[in-house]
Amino acid sequence: MGIDALLSDPGYNLQSIHHLGWRDMRRLIGPFAPTDPVWGVLHRLRGRRVVRRKEVVETLFVLERLAPELARARTVCEVGAGHGMVGLFAAVLFPALSRVDQLDRRRPDSWDRIRELLAPAHLRVKTAVRYRELRLDRVDGIAPADLVVGVHLCGGLTDTVAELARRQGAAFAVVPCCESRALLAGEDGLPPRKGHGDPEPAVNAARVARWRAWGYDVEERALPARVTDRGRVFVASPAPARREFEPPLAPRAGL
Ligand SMILES: C[S@@+](CC[C@H](N)C(=O)[O-])C[C@H]1O[C@@H](n2cnc3c(N)ncnc32)[C@H](O)[C@@H]1O
Numbered sequence: 001m002g003i004d005a006l007l008s009d010p011g012y013n014l015q016s017i018h019h020l021g022w023r024d025m026r027r028l029i030g031p032f033a034p035t036d037p038v039w040g041v042l043h044r045l046r047g048r049r050v051v052r053r054k055e056v057v058e059t060l061f062v063l064e065r066l067a068p069e070l071a072r073a074r075t076v077c078e079v080g081a082g083h084g085m086v087g088l089f090a091a092v093l094f095p096a097l098s099r100v101d102q103l104d105r106r107r108p109d110s111w112d113r114i115r116e117l118l119a120p121a122h123l124r125v126k127t128a129v130r131y132r133e134l135r136l137d138r139v140d141g142i143a144p145a146d147l148v149v150g151v152h153l154c155g156g157l158t159d160t161v162a163e164l165a166r167r168q169g170a171a172f173a174v175v176p177c178c179e180s181r182a183l184l185a186g187e188d189g190l191p192p193r194k195g196h197g198d199p200e201p202a203v204n205a206a207r208v209a210r211w212r213a214w215g216y217d218v219e220e221r222a223l224p225a226r227v228t229d230r231g232r233v234f235v236a237s238p239a240p241a242r243r244e245f246e247p248p249l250a251p252r253a254g255l
Pocket of ligand 1: 055134135
């Protein structure tokens with residue numbers, strides 16, 4: 001996709017939460033040819049006061065960082081989907097995806113509006129994508145998918161999602177956020193009461209160790225600091241031995 005071109009204008013604030021407008025379009029699409037699918041997506045959304053610049057740019061980087069996995073996947077489940085741009089853009093930019101399930105406790109109106117803007121040029125956002133409202137912390141399983149993706153999963157939601165992916169032996173990719181000290185179990189199994197500084201490094205180090213102990217290969221990729229300050233992308237795939245010889249753990253109740 002050559003998405004790093006979005007960083008080419010050094011004075012341009014990619015973290016702005018203003019709606020994506022016509023002026024942004026001129027600065028963002030410069031490096032892209034009109035035949036590029038990214039150009040097409042940005043043009044469908046321009047100036048409609050539906051999506052915010054930061055979220056659009058961040059979504060494009062997330063998809064680029066996950067491109068190897070998305071190119072191989074046929075089914076994706078986006079969890080904690082919010083506006084749903086990751087799943088909707090994935091359906092457009094990775095046409096081999098036959099199904100994208102999006103899950104969140106609440107489906108915002110913005111999802112319908114984004115989908116309606118994309119649909120005239122990309123009917124797949126209607127045929128391949130479905131959004132379901134559910135509480136991830138209250139289900140025993142999610143629909144099988146080749147890749148489970150969650151961006152900015154607050155606090156313990158990252159752990160809930162990793163556990164749901166593990167139950168079906170699926171690969172997962174998460175961008176955690178809002179780490180708190182309460183997520184760190186001490187030697188007594190209780191969260192530490194005291195501590196200084198940002199607990200993020202310790203919380204995510206413990207997670208990576210746990211996922212590796214499950215038999216997952218875990219790789220870290222980064223979103224550009226200019227786009228977000230919560231840009232750690234963890235990609236966890238069942239290790240080859242497990243993929244070949246062990247059946248996935250069956251979910252107790254599926255969707
Ligand atoms: C910080 S937002 C991220 C949204 C989107 N992924 C993004 O990056 O813009 C976290 C999302 O997780 C959802 N969420 C939080 N707890 C949840 C739960 N227990 N079950 C389902 N969705 C949940 C929220 O509704 C929200 O849309």
